[in-house]
Amino acid sequence: xxxxxxxxxxDPDEDDFFEFTATELAFVDAxxxxxAPWAGTDVSGLVCRSDSWDSLVAHLxxxxxxxTRHLIDIGVHFYGxxxxxxxLHNQLLTLTDSPSSWHLEATGTVEELAQQSAxxxxxxxxxxxxxxxxxxxxxxxxxxxxAFADTNQTISQVYNEDLxxxxxxxxxIAAGHVHGQGWIQTIGLPAPTLYQHIRGDLGTxxxxxxxxxxxxxxxxxxxxxxxxQDEQR
Numbered sequence: 001x002x003x004x005x006x007x008x009x010x011d012p013d014e015d016d017f018f019e020f021t022a023t024e025l026a027f028v029d030a031x032x033x034x035x036a037p038w039a040g041t042d043v044s045g046l047v048c049r050s051d052s053w054d055s056l057v058a059h060l061x062x063x064x065x066x067x068t069r070h071l072i073d074i075g076v077h078f079y080g081x082x083x084x085x086x087x088l089h090n091q092l093l094t095l096t097d098s099p100s101s102w103h104l105e106a107t108g109t110v111e112e113l114a115q116q117s118a119x120x121x122x123x124x125x126x127x128x129x130x131x132x133x134x135x136x137x138x139x140x141x142x143x144x145x146x147a148f149a150d151t152n153q154t155i156s157q158v159y160n161e162d163l164x165x166x167x168x169x170x171x172x173i174a175a176g177h178v179h180g181q182g183w184i185q186t187i188g189l190p191a192p193t194l195y196q197h198i199r200g201d202l203g204t205x206x207x208x209x210x211x212x213x214x215x216x217x218x219x220x221x222x223x224x225x226x227x228x229q230d231e232q233r
Contacts, residue, residue: 005036006045007058019049023110024056027078030114031058035121042199043125050093055079057093060121062129064146065198069224071146072155074124076117082107085120090226101151102127128200129155130207132192133217136165141220145186145227146198149205152187154227158220159184183225 007028009020020028028047039045045060059075076085077095085104086095099105104120106113127148134143142163146155161169161184169184177188191208196217 005032006039006043006060007032007035007047009047020047020056021080023080024078026110027056027114028058030111031117034114034118038122048093050077057088058117059088059093060125062125062199065196071129071198074121076104076120078113078117081113083113083117085117100153125199126201126204127151128202128205129198130202130205131196131198131217132186132208132211133194133196133220134186134189135193136163138193141218143186143189144220145192149202149207152206154185154187156224157186157227158222158224159186160222163221179227185227187227 009025009028035045043060043062045058047056047058049055050057055077057075057077059073061073062071063069064071070090073088073090073093074086075088075093076083083104083106084095086100086102088095096103102124104116106116108116128150130147130149132145132147133141136142140163141160142165143157143159145157147153148155159169172178172184172188173182175188177185179185192211194212194214195207196214
């Protein structure tokens, strides 16, 4: 058993403890018990109240392999007789507007919902996460993308126009591979130069053919940002 199991409330004397109902605390205890046997130190788990105050949120934060970069928050919102689970906003912990193909929606008793939530967390943690990297002139990493390699969903990405091949950014924008305030989506790029397996079951991944795998990577400059919904279902 891990020293600090996921979702456990460490100190019941803290003020936050009294924000939870007896039903919510029962769900937390049941979920913590069910996830404790396989809780790992490469993922952190917390419980909090949602901003709208209508649900309890149990969420996990996935980290990069070097444990310095935040990758994605996943979690469930518990409403007493039902749960909803999916990717969460990395600050507000709200659910995504458009559910992913691996989202959770279930109704039932506290014990049933804790069991289904635990199984859902386990399944998401098994999803293969890879880092795709694009090199210019086989030297400069001008783009990179963390993704769930089974559904091709972008987790986070970076595109450095200063290091990219001339004219490429303009072509991507003209083709519609841009979102919001000029965030170029790496999903529009050609096949990556290389990839690195970060976590999860690589056997379920649908990788681009012919792209070599590496175990180490060099520096990747630029501002990382999340991708829009771009799954291949």
